Amino acid sequence: MAFSPKHLLGIEHLSPTDITAILDLADTYVDLNRKEQKHGGALTGMTQVNMFFENSTRTQASFELAGKRLGADVLNLAMGASSIKKGETLIDTAMTLNAMNPDMLVVRHPNSGAVDLLSQKVKCAVLNAGDGRHEHPTQALLDALTIRRAKGRLHRLNVAICGDIAHSRVARSNIFLLNKMENRIRLVGPQTLMPSGIDKFGVEVYSDMNEGLKDVDVVMMLRLQRERMDGGFIPSEREYYYRWGLTREKLANAKDDAIVMHPGPMNRGVEIDGDVADDINRSVIQEQVEMGVAVRMAAMDLLAQGLRTRRREAITV
Amino acid sequence: MKILLTNARIIDPEAGTDEIGAVLIEKGKLAGIYTGNPNLDFKVDETIDCMGKCLAPGIIDIGVKIGEPGERHKESFKSAGTAAACGGVTTMVIRPDTEPAVDGPETLEFVFRRAVSDAPVKVLPMAALTKGRKGLEMAEIGFLKDAGAVAFTDCDHVVTDNKVFARCLTYAKGLDALVIAHPQEPMFSRGACATSGPLATKLGLPAVSPIAERMQLQRDLALIEMTGARVHFDQLSCAAGLNVLKRAKEKGLNVTAGASIHHLTLNELDIEGYPTFFKVKPPLRNETDRVALADAVASGLIDIISSMHTPQDEESKRLPFEEAASGAVALETLLPAAMQLVHGEYMDLPTLWRALSLNPAKLLGLDTGRMAVGAPADLVLFDADKPFILDRTQLHSKSKNTPFDGRRMQGRVMRTFVSGKEVYCG
Numbered sequence: 001m002a003f004s005p006k007h008l009l010g011i012e013h014l015s016p017t018d019i020t021a022i023l024d025l026a027d028t029y030v031d032l033n034r035k036e037q038k039h040g041g042a043l044t045g046m047t048q049v050n051m052f053f054e055n056s057t058r059t060q061a062s063f064e065l066a067g068k069r070l071g072a073d074v075l076n077l078a079m080g081a082s083s084i085k086k087g088e089t090l091i092d093t094a095m096t097l098n099a100m101n102p103d104m105l106v107v108r109h110p111n112s113g114a115v116d117l118l119s120q121k122v123k124c125a126v127l128n129a130g131d132g133r134h135e136h137p138t139q140a141l142l143d144a145l146t147i148r149r150a151k152g153r154l155h156r157l158n159v160a161i162c163g164d165i166a167h168s169r170v171a172r173s174n175i176f177l178l179n180k181m182e183n184r185i186r187l188v189g190p191q192t193l194m195p196s197g198i199d200k201f202g203v204e205v206y207s208d209m210n211e212g213l214k215d216v217d218v219v220m221m222l223r224l225q226r227e228r229m230d231g232g233f234i235p236s237e238r239e240y241y242y243r244w245g246l247t248r249e250k251l252a253n254a255k256d257d258a259i260v261m262h263p264g265p266m267n268r269g270v271e272i273d274g275d276v277a278d279d280i281n282r283s284v285i286q287e288q289v290e291m292g293v294a295v296r297m298a299a300m301d302l303l304a305q306g307l308r309t310r311r312r313e314a315i316t317v
Numbered sequence: 318m319k320i321l322l323t324n325a326r327i328i329d330p331e332a333g334t335d336e337i338g339a340v341l342i343e344k345g346k347l348a349g350i351y352t353g354n355p356n357l358d359f360k361v362d363e364t365i366d367c368m369g370k371c372l373a374p375g376i377i378d379i380g381v382k383i384g385e386p387g388e389r390h391k392e393s394f395k396s397a398g399t400a401a402a403c404g405g406v407t408t409m410v411i412r413p414d415t416e417p418a419v420d421g422p423e424t425l426e427f428v429f430r431r432a433v434s435d436a437p438v439k440v441l442p443m444a445a446l447t448k449g450r451k452g453l454e455m456a457e458i459g460f461l462k463d464a465g466a467v468a469f470t471d472c473d474h475v476v477t478d479n480k481v482f483a484r485c486l487t488y489a490k491g492l493d494a495l496v497i498a499h500p501q502e503p504m505f506s507r508g509a510c511a512t513s514g515p516l517a518t519k520l521g522l523p524a525v526s527p528i529a530e531r532m533q534l535q536r537d538l539a540l541i542e543m544t545g546a547r548v549h550f551d552q553l554s555c556a557a558g559l560n561v562l563k564r565a566k567e568k569g570l571n572v573t574a575g576a577s578i579h580h581l582t583l584n585e586l587d588i589e590g591y592p593t594f595f596k597v598k599p600p601l602r603n604e605t606d607r608v609a610l611a612d613a614v615a616s617g618l619i620d621i622i623s624s625m626h627t628p629q630d631e632e633s634k635r636l637p638f639e640e641a642a643s644g645a646v647a648l649e650t651l652l653p654a655a656m657q658l659v660h661g662e663y664m665d666l667p668t669l670w671r672a673l674s675l676n677p678a679k680l681l682g683l684d685t686g687r688m689a690v691g692a693p694a695d696l697v698l699f700d701a702d703k704p705f706i707l708d709r710t711q712l713h714s715k716s717k718n719t720p721f722d723g724r725r726m727q728g729r730v731m732r733t734f735v736s737g738k739e740v741y742c743g
Binding site: 012089090091109111112113114116117131132133134135169172195196197198200201 | 513514515516517518519520521522524526590591632635636637638639640
């Protein structure tokens with residue numbers, strides 16, 4: 001297998017071949033997950049620890065399910081409630097866990113770069129489940145798989161990423177991934193939610209949503225991250241909905257067969273109209289959730305293979 | 318005691334010269350400076366052959382943080398003083414941002430006592446401009462000045478209340494006290510730990526535009542113009558600020574400015590991968606700003622280079638970038654890092670030393686910092702070209718948070734003299 005890194009920390013350092021390898025393997029796990037007997041054996045006997053320093057329901061559940069279906073022992077640690085509150089540093093927590101010999105560490109942390117830091121201190125494979133505003137690689141991969149299955153390809157598509165780009169790790173990972181696979185990316189949203197220098201990332205920036213959605217194949221909505229805003233970035237939610245909320249009228253600018261995506265959880269009536277979100281002909285939001293489990297299984301499978309190879313080599317040496 | 322230093326490359330920042338010659342030290346002062354082919358046929362107690370290496374006035378470093386009082390585990394007068402001696406720094410001008418802040422004559426007296434007993438180099442304290450560095454009430458500037466405070470600053474706490482700051486400036490002006498200001502708009506830079514731009518966006522770090530520097534400079538300059546106070550800006554870091562400073566100087570305002578060695582030798586690309594030893598305040602800028610800053614030192618627009626020595630223990634740096642403490646130690650790395658500016662051909666040695674010793678001395682009204690007969694024999698003898706790889710564990714500071722760890726550097730201190738007494742010999 002071409003893809004055998006130690007960790008999955010971000011999309012930035014993956015090659016198009018790596019991405020394709022993960023997605024191809026994920027396709028097989030989609031089939032497995034649709035069977036009644038859902039067990040694979042890639043992680044049999046391994047221990048997976050989910051450390052979420054930020055609240056999460058869906059991502060954590062997705063990783064837990066992925067690990068269990070691959071045969072791992074899965075331990076969920078709600079970090080918000082435990083040692084961090086007692087003043088233990090991130091590295092000490094990591095060292096403690098390291099001593100328990102886990103094989104996979106799935107980490108979400110509110111600070112950018114925190115997962116990189118942690119990966120330098122532990123012996124196991126680390127999966128970034130979202131760090132601050134930096135990256136959320138498995139989300140970008142599951143989005144890619146959803147697009148590839150819906151559109152039949154993952155290149156030469158016009159993709160509009162809409163909303164709160166500034167606070168979004170999902171947007172950053174998706175920009176890297178879609179660019180690597182040679183798609184045209186448009187970013188749509190208020191200027192206050194566009195991070196500085198974003199025009200250098202190979203994207204086109206639009207303030208006007210009708211213009212930005214013109215003839216696109218994929219409309220990717222982002223959640224308005226109310227908890228990450230330290231000041232007024234927008235005057236009100238109703239004005240946001242009026243200008244940048246995805247409604248049927250605005251969606252009419254896109255291609256007739258354009259798909260609508262959202263990483264969830266949705267703020268209905270803020271960034272997306274409930275009607276559009278539930279439209280089974282356009283919305284692939286439920287598929288995204290399904291692909292999420294498969295992509296995470298694929299990523300952990302590949303990391304486990306890498307881990308086994310490295311351990312074998314260590315013994316031989 | 319007479320010491321003769323022969324065969325030295327004498328760096329004179331005042332005359333702008335760099336010539337081979339000899340220097341005579343007598344009773345702690347420079348008793349003679351000889352260039353050309355002088356007759357050195359007199360009796361001395363000790364002769365040191367400098368072997369053609371550089372002999373310059375000792376560095377006067379404005380803005381050194383010592384952990385006393387409050388954080389002695391990070392740095393003490395003894396450890397900082399030793400580091401300074403090893404780095405060719407003969408006078409440390411220390412910051413009042415301690416715990417508690419040096420904002421009254423009692424704390425200042427404690428600092429003096431500790432400094433005199435423990436540090437092998439000269440120590441001059443600065444004091445807070447407002448009580449507790451809170452920006453609400455003026456500190457006892459008069460008492461503090463009489464007790465030996467050489468300047469008044471709240472360090473990185475900006476006095477945001479314009480009325481309070483204007484009164485501080487007016488009062489300081491009346492006592493001819495020097496005020497040191499920190500030109501970063503604090504509301505605008507709130508929470509930021511990087512300079513805004515594509516890199517900060519990619520890393521997902523909260524960032525601030527360098528315009529924050531220009532904004533604060535402009536506010537401060539307006540009040541300086543109104544009050545006529547004498548003000549030094551501790552660190553400028555970007556081209557946007559330099560333009561404003563240039564206009565203010567042309568206008569004849571009584572202002573000077575400094576730059577930290579890190580902003581002169583590193584740029585924002587160094588924070589790729591989130592190494593927290595590169596987290597400084599203000600954040601590292603892009604390469605265009607760094608070059609503009611180095612050019613400004615060469616032209617004299619920036620008057621002073623300082624280390625902004627800020628010791629932080631391992632625990633406060635072993636954290637995610639956003640949560641890690643800011644600052645870097647630099648007393649020992651100041652000279653080799655500054656030599657990058659000479660080796661990189663931004664300036665010659667006398668020009669560099671104008672910023673390292675002469676200008677700081679002039680700013681504080683000190684008789685040291687120059688190569689002149691009668692001045693205190695505060696000297697550094699160094700090899701300008703000697704290459705080495707920095708190993709942070711070898712630093713003498715209690716804290717080892719240097720961004721230069723593992724870096725190839727050029728320029729090494731051989732001996733340091735304070736008032737004619739050798740305090741370091743490498």
